[in-house]
């Protein structure tokens with residue numbers, strides 16, 4: 150009897166799961182004179198056709214913009230890790246305490262560099278009129294203060310749960326309703342949408358892109374930088390904060406911070422994904438950026454505060470600008486000629 154009940158329950162469950170997927174109820178097979186094998190074969194042919202069509206559509210969407218069809222920036226293990234922490238973003242004394250504190254350095258770093266190029270128009274809202282993209286925004290710890298300074302900020306993150314937290318948190322501040330919006334997606338998805346938007350002549354490009362503590366979690370840095378450039382206006386700024394790949398960064402960011410002091414959850418960082426400023430600059434320059442400044446940062450776990458330091462041996466912040474696209478390579482070095490965009494940046498800097 151137990152076996153019969155179990156059998157019926159299993160068949161019930163089986164048909165509930167399989168029927169929508171295959172379109173044929175196995176319990177009807179005999180009655181409808183349809184062979185189960187034939188039905189499933191038809192279904193798999195239909196699926197195969199659909200997959201080919203979807204792949205083709207995907208490839209066409211991306212033709213205009215990127216090589217991202219074959220390259221994803223996403224490392225699924227990283228997403229899983231951040232998914233499990235998604236409700237903790239706004240606990241100022243929890244796993245993201247150091248990121249909360251980092252705002253004391255990174256917010257003025259972004260603001261001041263942007264103000265060098267764009268004159269403030271509104272008292273009290275220095276970033277008014279600027280469109281910013283916060284890539285890998287997590288719970289919106291950095292997105293919100295940038296929005297409060299008057300910028301229109303889009304925060305994107307591939308982890309849906311984090312975007313849910315970010316949306317919920319910003320909804321408590323009515324002043325942010327007009328300034329901040331969020332979307333669950335990758336940068337390569339957004340880059341493809343920007344390419345579509347450009348065809349419609351819309352104002353789709355950003356004045357600045359911010360990737361704070363993100364590049365050390367990617368599967369493909371080159372594609373990420375390429376897409377950053379693709380969504381930026383010429384002369385626009387890219388801000389990155391990340392961790393250098395040194396023995397000291399292994400000792401401090403992994404052994405001390407994760408394993409001894411537990412400031413960051415164990416397994417958050419992989420040393421192999423850390424990157425030196427020199428290597429990062431090389432990637433940026435080969436993708437048409439001109440690096441403007443690199444500054445070392447240090448976290449004091451006792452005071453819980455960050456400060457600027459000369460050494461970039463562990464944490465650092467970098468600011469670069471996207472060069473004008475028509476730059477010709479320098480005939481002597483073969484490197485892109487940076488003078489046009491650098492001039493554009495300098496002119497704006499001098500005006501302000």
Ligand SMILES: C[S@@+](CC[C@H](N)C(=O)[O-])C[C@H]1O[C@@H](n2cnc3c(N)ncnc32)[C@H](O)[C@@H]1O
Pocket residue numbers: 222223224227228231248284285286287288289290291305306307308311335336360361362363366367368
């Ligand atoms: C250390 S957190 C930094 C969050 C936020 N930028 C901040 O500083 O408060 C890293 C974030 O990068 C996101 N991330 C991981 N892989 C990503 C990818 N391929 N593209 C964009 N974001 C990614 C994670 O989901 C996570 O929210």
